[in-house]
Amino acid sequence: MADTQPPAEGSGEPQQPSKNALKKAQKEAEKAAKKAAAKERELAERMKKEASDAADVSAESYGELPLTGSKGFKKTGTPRVSLSDIDEYVDKEITFRCWVENARVQSAKLAFLNLRQAYNTIQAVVAASDKLSKQMVKFAGNVSTESLLVVTGEVKRVQEPIKSATIKDYELHIVKLFIEKKADVLPLQVSDAERAIPNEGLGEDVQKEGEGEGQPIVGLNTRLNNRTIDLRAKINLAIFDIKMGVQTLFLEFLSKEKFRLINTPKILGAASEGGANVFELKYFDRKAYLAQSPQFYKQMLIAARFQRVMEIGSVFRAENSNTARHLTEFIGLDLEMEFQEDYHEVMDVLENLMLFIFKELNTRYKKETDLVRSVYHVDEFKLPESGKVPRIEFTEGIKMLREVGEELNDFDDLSTPQEKLLGKLVLEKYGSDFYTLDQFPLAIRPAYTMPSPANANLSNSYDMFMRGQEICSGAQRIHDADLLSEMMRKHDPPVDPNGPGTKDYVDSFRYGCPPHGGGGFGLERIVQFWLGLPNIRMTSLFPRDPQRVVP
CATH class of the missing domain: 3.30.930.10 (Bira Bifunctional Protein; Domain 2)
Structure with a gap:
């Protein structure tokens, strides 16, 4: 008890801090140290990102465009082409609007997309190089399905026919890729709408997802309830x-x-x-x-x-x-x-x-x-x-x-x-x-x-x-x-x-x-x-x- 009792008035002895006070001070010091360390890490990450962005040679060649017609939107005047005329553009650079059937990152340096216009689909390649950054590869490979894009690329003939696209003799080597309108998560996959509906007379609960060669079967009511997606098939x-x-x-x-x-x-x-x-x-x-x-x-x-x-x-x-x-x-x-x-x-x-x-x-x-x-x-x-x-x-x-x-x-x-x-x-x-x-x-x-x-x-x-x-x-x-x-x-x-x-x-x-x-x-x-x-x-x-x- 003696170490906690205050000294007598006028004794002239200095007051000693209590044990609780010491613990509190120690915690405050540790907290301050952690905060300082977090700030240092945040600053390092920001500097690293800024350095990375500065090194992104494709920074101006991909991204999400302002809403067409909005204040931030700027016309480019670049002519657009149709994929139905693809034979006219072999080894040439073209720009066109399309939407994404699927996109996947193959590696840090390579991504593939299937792009569609009406009945036509084409395989697109986004490959990192001295002129195309890994950041652009990652961005392209993660574009959401059914997003609307404006892309620019070079049409190249392929040695083997491409089975996953209707355009089988060519692929597109992308140099620019912009999201014109991003698609949210879909209530119905367009690929599901390409398959046959359940047989007449069967309710939607009769044939379950996973039946029919391992692919989802979507009933007619579900499709009609999401008709604008269904009609994209x-x-x-x-x-x-x-x-x-x-x-x-x-x-x-x-x-x-x-x-x-x-x-x-x-x-x-x-x-x-x-x-x-x-x-x-x-x-x-x-x-x-x-x-x-x-x-x-x-x-x-x-x-x-x-x-x-x-x-x-x-x-x-x-x-x-x-x-x-x-x-x-x-x-x-x-x-x-x-x-x-x-x-x-x-x-x-x-x-x-x-x-x-x-x-x-x-x-x-x-x-x-x-x-x-x-x-x-x-x-x-x-x-x-x-x-x-x-x-x-x-x-x-x-x-x-x-x-x-x-x-x-x-x-x-x-x-x-x-x-x-x-x-x-x-x-x-x-x-x-x-x-x-x-x-x-x-x-x-x-x-x-x-x-x-x-x-x-x-x-x-x-x-x-x-x-x-x-x-x-x-x-x-x-x-x-x-x-x-x-x-x-x-x-x-x-x-x-x-x-x-x-x-x-x-x-x-x-x-x-x-x-x-x-x-x-x-x-x-x-x-x-x-x-x-x-x-x-x-x-x-x-x-x-x-x-x-x-x-």
Whole structure:
């Protein structure tokens, strides 16, 4: 206790520090020493980095660019090229925009990247040298997948074909690499979207990741929920190039046949064609409806002396059909024409139109078709000769199905499985994946369909099929107002010819209208069945069905 008791006042002896005070002072000294050492290390690292940066010969040749159009962005004016023209630039330096399929650091002095533009991919090499730093190699090899780049490099021929790229005879030796827009971590790998979706009817939980040759299987819902990533896949680019091609060929053929391109309303004041399969919407202070088809307007234009009309436009069907071939919004390829004496003149045009589209897809879009079919393996679409499209009367189709054990009445509508079966039978008998079924039962066709003169139970109507599935419905239309009114009243369910959505339509035939017919194709179905895709949603950029209205 004596060493802790303070000395007496006025004793003149110096005060000794306590043990606690000594320990505290020692800790403070150690802390200060550590802090000083950390500062010394930080200063050394900074000096080392500054020295390293000063030695980076590529410091101005790589990095992340300011946002295009921002204050810090500066135009270079450097011409950009397309990888599709790569043959023109062998041993030359080129600059182009691309995105990264993958990037990897091979060593401190070497990195490889796979760069893509549309369908084209090229292997790029970043190799350290006197003119290219290790820092640039490291930067390039760690660029995130799907980041957008602007690169400059020299095109070099390779001795062995490059298997990992579509451009197999050349590689790019990079001299400049800038990130134009960095990609965050992806919710879906684009490489996953290049593979086939799970089989139709299997839920996403049935096939798990890791199945199918050790590669992840991503279901359609996941892909559609991340559609902008999914659409980056080359296979999807091919699908929509083919879809564009069908529309282009449709217009090309019919333009030569003197059809006029029209655009009909998609907002209607009444559900003109009847039925419950119509979308209702609020239109200012009253109800309106989305068009189920351009049918009435096509016919009214024939009455207006337009003679031949065609349209490509959206069609809306409020059908609660959650199948692999139904959408609530799809693109219709529609046409209507007057004919001279027989409605089969219309069928001739329709069949020749489709043969033209099929043959041109086989030539103009062969590369895209082959790409998709390499993933979704399907037999080549078998075509008949021009003028020899199989035309089978409905009664004959019923007979063919009965002969293989199907039970159905003379005037029953065909189910989807029966349509597919009939398609197989037609292929076996006629060697064609495309055919027409003619003279449908009147009771299962719209009220404006012309009855058949041969049989009161049949009609002058037809459907067209690809691989046993319907792509087109058409008919001769009634062009007499009185007969049309009569057939509307007799229809099941009845349609009022004087109703708000039908009166103008019916009246248009009171002033002299020529005989006419036409048809409406489902664009997405044509693409689906041509390519053998398992689900129609794959042919719509942002599909709409009873369960999906986003994205």
